Amino acid sequence: MIPISWFLIVAAALFCIGLYGVLARKNAIAILMGVELMLNAVNINLLAFWRYWGVERVSGPVFVVIVLATAAAEVAVGLALIISAYRRRNTIAADEIDLLKG
Amino acid sequence: MTPVQLIFILAAAVVLGAAVMVVSSEKMLHSAFWLIVSLFGVAVLFVLLQAGFFAVIQVVVYIGAIAILVIFAVMLTRRVMDESGPQLTRWWWLGALAALGVYGILVVVLRSWAGFTTPIAEIPAGGQDIVRLLGIALISPNGYVLPFEVASILLLAALVGSIFIAWEKR
Amino acid sequence: METTIWTDPIRVIADWLTQLLVGWGLPAGLVFFIINLLGVAVLATGAMLFVLFLIWYERKIVGRIQDRLGPNRIGPFGIFQSIADMLKIFTKEYITPLGADKVPYNLAPIMAVGGVLLIWAVIPFADRVYGVDLNVGVLYIIAVGAIGTLAIIMAGWSSNNKYALLGAFRSVALLISYEVPMVMALLVPVILSGSLGMNDIVRSQAIWYLFVAPIPALIFFLTSMAEVGRSPFDLIEAESEIVSGFNIEYSGLKFGMFYVAEFLHAFTISLLFATLFMGGWRGPGAEQFPLLGLIYFVIKTFFVYFVVILFRGSLPRFRTDQMMDLNWKILTPLALVSIMVIAVVEKALAGSSLVVRSASLLLANLVVALVALQFLRSSGKSQRELAESAGAQVVDTVSTREHTSI
Numbered sequence: 047m048i049p050i051s052w053f054l055i056v057a058a059a060l061f062c063i064g065l066y067g068v069l070a071r072k073n074a075i076a077i078l079m080g081v082e083l084m085l086n087a088v089n090i091n092l093l094a095f096w097r098y099w100g101v102e103r104v105s106g107p108v109f110v111v112i113v114l115a116t117a118a119a120e121v122a123v124g125l126a127l128i129i130s131a132y133r134r135r136n137t138i139a140a141d142e143i144d145l146l147k148g
Numbered sequence: 149m150t151p152v153q154l155i156f157i158l159a160a161a162v163v164l165g166a167a168v169m170v171v172s173s174e175k176m177l178h179s180a181f182w183l184i185v186s187l188f189g190v191a192v193l194f195v196l197l198q199a200g201f202f203a204v205i206q207v208v209v210y211i212g213a214i215a216i217l218v219i220f221a222v223m224l225t226r227r228v229m230d231e232s233g234p235q236l237t238r239w240w241w242l243g244a245l246a247a248l249g250v251y252g253i254l255v256v257v258l259r260s261w262a263g264f265t266t267p268i269a270e271i272p273a274g275g276q277d278i279v280r281l282l283g284i285a286l287i288s289p290n291g292y293v294l295p296f297e298v299a300s301i302l303l304l305a306a307l308v309g310s311i312f313i314a315w316e317k318r
Numbered sequence: 319m320e321t322t323i324w325t326d327p328i329r330v331i332a333d334w335l336t337q338l339l340v341g342w343g344l345p346a347g348l349v350f351f352i353i354n355l356l357g358v359a360v361l362a363t364g365a366m367l368f369v370l371f372l373i374w375y376e377r378k379i380v381g382r383i384q385d386r387l388g389p390n391r392i393g394p395f396g397i398f399q400s401i402a403d404m405l406k407i408f409t410k411e412y413i414t415p416l417g418a419d420k421v422p423y424n425l426a427p428i429m430a431v432g433g434v435l436l437i438w439a440v441i442p443f444a445d446r447v448y449g450v451d452l453n454v455g456v457l458y459i460i461a462v463g464a465i466g467t468l469a470i471i472m473a474g475w476s477s478n479n480k481y482a483l484l485g486a487f488r489s490v491a492l493l494i495s496y497e498v499p500m501v502m503a504l505l506v507p508v509i510l511s512g513s514l515g516m517n518d519i520v521r522s523q524a525i526w527y528l529f530v531a532p533i534p535a536l537i538f539f540l541t542s543m544a545e546v547g548r549s550p551f552d553l554i555e556a557e558s559e560i561v562s563g564f565n566i567e568y569s570g571l572k573f574g575m576f577y578v579a580e581f582l583h584a585f586t587i588s589l590l591f592a593t594l595f596m597g598g599w600r601g602p603g604a605e606q607f608p609l610l611g612l613i614y615f616v617i618k619t620f621f622v623y624f625v626v627i628l629f630r631g632s633l634p635r636f637r638t639d640q641m642m643d644l645n646w647k648i649l650t651p652l653a654l655v656s657i658m659v660i661a662v663v664e665k666a667l668a669g670s671s672l673v674v675r676s677a678s679l680l681l682a683n684l685v686v687a688l689v690a691l692q693f694l695r696s697s698g699k700s701q702r703e704l705a706e707s708a709g710a711q712v713v714d715t716v717s718t719r720e721h722t723s724i
Contacts, residue, residue, distance in 0.1 A: 062251040067171035069243030104285040119306035125221040126310035132225045204457045212464025
């Protein structure tokens with residue numbers, strides 16, 4: 047009833063919104079949230095392809111589990127870094143943390 | 149328009165609308181709350197894909213842990229006169245252009261694929277228990293035990309690393 | 319076994335209603351939807367009305383523990399006290415603080431109650447009486463608990479009050495810390511019964527899991543009490559602590575919702591404990607007559623709830639760092655070790671009979687308990703010696719380190 051194209055379009059749109067969030071936002075945490083949106087889009091894609099094109103195989107769900115675990119680990123480390131940078135520099139705007147520049 | 153299609157359209161609207169609000173909110177905490185709404189919408193999409201297990205896992209991991217972490221981080225890094233002015237970098241229009249460009253490319257590539265409008269395949273009768281199959285696949289030696297172990301080491305490294313990085317050295 | 323109202327009540331009522339509504343000319347899909355909606359409404363309303371009885375029950379028992387009578391003026395034995403309180407709370411004025419964020423502020427009490435009521439959907443009250451038979455019921459319960467945690471953050475932040483925010487921070491830090499051993503303790507019935515669904519867990523408890531795996535049962539009990547925020551873990555919202563915590567800026571029915579959510583949550587964890595570890599509705603004759611199953615279930619639940627109230631009435635409150643110590647240094651390692659031990663024993667004796675398996679699991683649990691007690695004893699002894707050598711002035715030996723903010 048729902049063709050796979052609908053899911054893929056939604057996933058592509060979500061990915062691009064997340065991409066815009068990563069490229070255009072100043073706050074480092076907002077960038078991280080954009081990355082989370084992109085990872086969710088990837089998950090939707092994986093599960094859509096699994097459901098429509100290979101329900102008997104289990105590699106789709108396994109991949110989704112690994113992506114989920116990796117996203118959680120990445121958010122934890124990313125936020126720890128952001129909090130640490132905030133303590134030193136008292137700012138989390140991505141364009142103000144530029145000690146390594148030039 | 150069957151009820152399932154209606155639910156899909158609603159869920160997709162929630163996901164995309166909330167995602168737009170995430171990337172364009174002025175206040176960081178509003179972004180975090182909209183992220184939670186968007187993730188709920190993604191969980192509903194998972195249910196529509198008959199992966200109910202992943203919908204619940206999504207709520208537990210993303211909303212129950214990651215979103216709360218993000219909210220904590222937002223609250224711990226609030227500046228005194230924060231959230232003043234637009235939260236966009238100087239070249240934000242380039243970012244918007246790039247995102248639109250990527251979206252255009254994706255849509256074009258997808259449409260040129262033959263299987264784009266495949267109708268849904270039936271699940272074989274006697275329905276497989278995805279939870280059980282997933283569990284067996286994750287720990288069987290000729291399954292996916294190696295990625296599973298590597299992922300657990302990754303999680304351990306992230307745990308130790310983030311505690312160490314965020315430790316306040318007094 | 320024919321299908322009468324005594325053997326299969328939900329199916330009989332649903333069929334009769336379907337026939338009635340279809341006879342009135344409604345399409346079948348809509349009828350299905352309406353009947354499910356009706357079931358949801360009945361369950362939710364029943365749960366909320368039941369809280370009135372629970373509040374009275376608790377106040378009476380806590381009163382007796384403290385050697386006083388409890389409510390006894392309004393109605394015989396003070397039964398109508400809860401209704402009087404309810405009327406009072408309904409008629410109070412809503413005061414929204416200046417600068418509060420309207421949407422999270424109003425959404426938080428709803429989410430708090432919703433997060434508790436949603437758990438009732440997967441609990442099997444009797445053999446064929448349940449809301450929905452999810453095959454991932456245990457995970458669903460954890461997911462719904464996360465919604466309650468979110469509600470607290472939203473309440474604390476949107477009140478525009480730094481004490482509410484502080485209270486919300488401490489509360490959420492406590493909740494997410496105690497989720498870790500709770501999830502691990504919840505894994506044990508899953509391992510022992512081989513399924514994540516609540517119905518399967520109840521059906522496979524020929525011997526109650528309380529007797530087969532007492533340590534995970536204890537861990538689940540303690541961590542759920544911490545999740546609810548009951549004494550002795552009620553630092554986060556006791557009246558004498560940081561101006562009563564995250565719900566300080568709420569008045570009227572919104573505060574009533576938080577209050578109801580807390581009591582209902584306490585009862586819900588008793589329901590969960592009875593389902594997962596005490597065999598749920600199982601008992602003699604419960605398979606044929608769901609009503610008997612319901613009666614057994616209610617008896618078991620009230621027994622557990624009574625123990626919860628006893629804990630509340632008799633133990634002093636923990637400090638935040640004591641609670642964190644208890645969680646990370648005692649409960650989490652204990653839960654990890656007991657999962658490993660139980661999984662190994664269960665796998666090693668997979669072919670034996672039920673009695674042999676249960677006895678060896680019980681033995682393994684007792685060994686783990688003895689080892690843990692030994693650890694605790696030696697650590698307590700070393701701390702006492704440290705304190706005595708440091709002088710006789712030390713009041714508290716548990717934590718002397720300075721802990722970071724939050």
